[in-house]
Amino acid sequence: MKQYVIDEIRPQDFEKVKDYMDETYGRAGMDGLYWVPVEDALLSGVQRAHHACAPFFMAFELGPDRLAAELLVRTRSRVRCDCIHYADERQRNWLVRTVDAIFEKLEIIT
Secondary structure: OOEEEEEOOOHHHHHHHHHHHHHHHOOOOOOOEEEEEOOHHHOOHHHHHOOOOOOEEEEEEEEOOEEEEEOEEEEOOOOOOOOOEEOOHHHHHHHHHHHHHHHHHOOOOO
């Protein structure tokens, strides 16, 4: 799996990130997994055409010492579909900016 990972998170910073993720994206369902919605303007043509599969997300997994964001755009309604694919350049850049903005907002140095 392709991922963008911030590791070596300190325990006190983990709590700050967890609180932020819980508040912004809802409490993690299992194993620190958060579903971060992808902005509609960033969807590929195939994703825009698949109304039944919408909305689209990227999965973020928060562990005690790291945040890993999958570079896979997926839907929660299906496991396999043509609209589920690795992020294109715009989506990947958005994901990196989103993660970096979280750490900047929380004043966490990585």
